[in-house]
Amino acid sequence: MELSNLGKFPINGSPWEIADYLECFDAWCISKNVRDDKIPANFITTIGLDAYSLVKTLALPDKPISLSYVKIRELLINHFHVTTFETRERAHFNKLVLTPNQRIRDFILQL
Structure with missing residues (x-):
């Protein structure tokens, strides 16, 4: 499996980086003719342990x-x-800042 060009899953990335990663993975699956039933296993092994932990948490109670x-x-x-x-x-x-003449109660109410 040659996924080195795909890079590491952007676990702290923006929604756009996540979407780009998923699109690249989709393209990789198409280029390698990966069967549909094998795609989840390929994805899970590709994303790394940190991202797998996230997927596992999101998938509860099911296994990814x-x-x-x-x-x-x-x-x-x-x-x-x-x-x-x-x-x-x-x-x-x-942007909230406590002004010098502002009571703490009023500041908390702004929150």
């Missing part, structure tokens, strides 16, 4: 090897997908 590649892919995409609401809330939280 028992899932289809489509399901594993869906779990990963949904996990790394950040909604705009979450992004907006994070930005609001990160």
Whole structure:
């Protein structure tokens, strides 16, 4: 199995990096004529231990090897997908600063 060009799974990557990795893996499977029933096993052995632990957690109570590649892919995409609401809330939280004349109670209510 020659997956060295694919690189390491971006466990801390952005949703776009995850999507790019999955697209590259799909292309690799097509180029090597990997049977559909063998794709999950190839993917699990390719992504490494850290990413496997994540997939295992997302797949609970099932074992990752028992899932289809489509399901594993869906779990990963949904996990790394950040909604705009979450992004907006994070930005609001990160901009909060306690002003000199502001009571702590009022500051906490802003959170």
